[in-house]
Amino acid sequence: MKRIYLDYNATTPVRPEVLEALLPYYRDQFGNPSSVHWAGRQVAGAVEKAREQVAALINCSPAEIVFVSCGTEADNAALKGTVDALKAKGNHIITTAVEHPAVLETCRYLEKTGCRVTYLPVDADGMLDLDELERAITPETILISVMWANNETGTIFPIEQIGAIARRHGVRFHTDAVQAVGKLAIDVQQCNVDLLAISAHKLGAPKGVGVLYVRRGTRLTQFMHGGHQERNRRAGTHNVAGIVGLGKACELALAERETHAGRVRELRDRLERGIFEKIPNVKLNGHPTERLPNTLNVSFAWIEGESLLLNLDMKGIAASSGSACTSGSLEPSHVLGAMCVEVTLAHSSTRFSLGPDTTGEDVDYVLEVLPPIVQRLRDMSPLYNCRQQESCAGCETLKKL
Amino acid sequence: MKRIYLDYNATTPVRPEVLEALLPYYRDQFGNPSSVHWAGRQVAGAVEKAREQVAALINCSPAEIVFVSCGTEADNAALKGTVDALKAKGNHIITTAVEHPAVLETCRYLEKTGCRVTYLPVDADGMLDLDELERAITPETILISVMWANNETGTIFPIEQIGAIARRHGVRFHTDAVQAVGKLAIDVQQCNVDLLAISAHKLGAPKGVGVLYVRRGTRLTQFMHGGHQERNRRAGTHNVAGIVGLGKACELALAERETHAGRVRELRDRLERGIFEKIPNVKLNGHPTERLPNTLNVSFAWIEGESLLLNLDMKGIAASSGSACTSGSLEPSHVLGAMCVEVTLAHSSTRFSLGPDTTGEDVDYVLEVLPPIVQRLRDMSPLYNCRQQESCAGCETLKKL
Amino acid sequence: MYTEKVMDHFSNPRNVGEIDNPDGVGEVGNASCGDIMKIFLKVENNVITDIKFKTFGCGAAIATSSMVTEMALGKTIEEALQLSNQAVAEALDGLPAQKMHCSNLAADALHEAIKNYKATHG
Amino acid sequence: MYTEKVMDHFSNPRNVGEIDNPDGVGEVGNASCGDIMKIFLKVENNVITDIKFKTFGCGAAIATSSMVTEMALGKTIEEALQLSNQAVAEALDGLPAQKMHCSNLAADALHEAIKNYKATHG
């Protein structure tokens, strides 16, 4: 069967160049970079090279790169480390209602420990109101944590402007850039970012490695206590192969990002146009223009997301959904909820996220397969062409579309 | 040049069978196990299989295995998670003075947050006094954390008896088994262990993955907040390849551990005997019998560890030392310090840790190369055959040997 | 995740549709949990002679709807009332744990339809 | 970690040993920090005509000891007193950051030996 992967925001295959770069570090050069002998020295250099490759991609100094185990850890370390280090200054955090759970759940936990958290709302396109952000700052505010780009909708936040606001008020600024790195140009200097989270597996490197960028001079209580690795900023033996792979992926991203982004954007636009042309009653979720070039999130009225995914899956197409049935919780996507997307439409949201391996044929295949699936599920839905519309509760909510 | 790796306690090469098992998970089966489509389903099964393989090795149920990023994370999660979850019960932790920094530094941090920590002393062989352990238990005690085997000396603690004491007093029991798993038989049921830390790279699997075993019913505050992975016990995208590799390594360990341990013990004993026969004024650090079969830690009087390591390294031999110069801190090994090893001898301690690839030839080569190196460094040392012994402060301390 | 039987009923659902002038109609679930099931009945001499469903919901919701219609067809009202959500799940060789509560409502929809039939046909 | 020059002086240290009836002896460091350096001098007409060292310590400690003896040999007492730990480290093309403070004591040992020479021959 044809296999078309359109879930690059969930994870990406390891790029062949990355695999080739990291393979020697399993057996030939397997040492612990903390060791002083040949086996350690061999790999210590490789870790430092990777640090430079990552630093080059986001325009910081290699010494500001801390290797961690995933994007989630980077977010946890940034938030918890700041709250502990700055507790004398205050306990107020400003974030958004549409962050990834790695930030949101950490904030919920921090609330239990006595922090006050402001969750900024977003508008129907998923965009922030910067005046509202600025008004939320108090003398107690120790951190602004705003994601660079949203994983579900692809909406891009104005990070440079937020960085300027943070600087004006002397507030530390963390950004979860897990979905942005590799897809957008990232410059931590220009955007005045103090802390930034990266996850390797979103840009063609392996799962199990990430980065927390920590601007020089940023006081942060250690999240992982133990050995002296990463200059006492993150304990635990280095994931050498993963780190080498991430370094290589960053090097590739620096060289190819713009070309890839252009190609992917064209394909994504073709998919988007095709869907809206061929299928009625579809809603775009996310900002029409300020959006990751690879991401398309749409709701097909009257059908539920998981059943659509399963049907696509039977045709070899991998996508994802904001329906409760795929979110691991009982509620549909909190991101679409914050955008006030009607709950049935949230359940029917479907995300196509493209990547460097996506082809025009892939897109055409989806456009061929998708319309009949949607129609078949609509025909099965009690909400579609309902004969008792007046008495039907389910139909009520959908009339808004 | 000949290359002889005798630092298996620091890290191990990935076993060929393990590498073979994990390689498909980088490109062919690269999905996110949380995804519902084909790309996710393929790998979700692989993660569950690894869970079973790990569980079989330590005799627990697969549902009690939580995959984390390293041994350090497992220790952090066990300690910090317990302190938060049981704060209503008390705030006293009992551990030992010879734990790995992953436990010790975490305890030091927890002391700053208001915990009381008892660091049990050890005797000259590095062994605990169980009566003292039992006497340390108070109604406030929420956790006993004692490592299964020491990474520097190989001394093995009586985990089954400690588990019995913990059960008798109704106190939770965590053990850092990072050095024990793969080298010793581990049975969490028999030993009444509630929490146990594993690090993959110590048993022939890749760096960047570990396990926290959590006995069913053990309340633990989450360490890493975010997504719903690991049944809400550890957020962050699974390191699928690493997990598959760890599973395979556990399967191999279950099948081969006894045979390997026997072989390695013979080689280690041959090295130990040879060193004591050929070199005078050597001190064994660690328990003479209750010791990991692969570990030999010795101090060569009058010479400093790092310079010995460098000389060995120039001959292709990789070992490690408890000297300050290799510990990343200014003090020599805290483990030898707790055993009251005289400070100069602590600086001269050298650890040889053998593994499944070690051969008799390797051992013979070390025994050929080592004695002249030791003699050369002794000849260079102001403490050796010192002509002004009476007025020399350095010599004073060494007379005890 | 899903058993073969679930996937079979999901991909080839039995008895999809509506019945004109049904003797009974039942609806359960609601939009906010992402599952709505509607069952239509024809009853003759106390026996279910025709049954159809329409479902908005996930794979489990569609498969259980399909399965329950197959199980109920030809049964008497009393027999059909004996059918439980559990029995439907078992007939599908089981459902994933997280679906047992939220999407396993098809028997409830059937019972609602029978209730509606009884109420209107006394 | 170490430069080639450090490794050269570490593997082939110059002027190792003791001097019988030295004109000056200097010792710095102590066992607890893992570095002890001892320097022995022969001085004729205010010039260092022989110099030897013994060192207990890491690679940096041995290399700096060796290097300082090479740098001091043939120098006048005054010139030798100008030699700094920094200069020794530079002559070795640098030392790792964490070694700069703890193992970079060789010039101190030389100065101690000169002090001892002056005190006894002053």
Ligand SMILES: Cc1ncc(COP(=O)(O)O)c(C=O)c1O
């Ligand atoms: C925006 C965002 N932040 C954080 C994460 C967490 O990354 P990881 O799963 O690697 O921990 C993800 C991906 O899942 C993400 O999309």
Ligand SMILES: Cc1ncc(COP(=O)(O)O)c(C=O)c1O
């Ligand atoms: C006893 C012990 N505990 C914990 C650790 C930490 O493991 P890791 O470096 O994988 O985090 C190690 C190894 O370094 C160890 O030997």
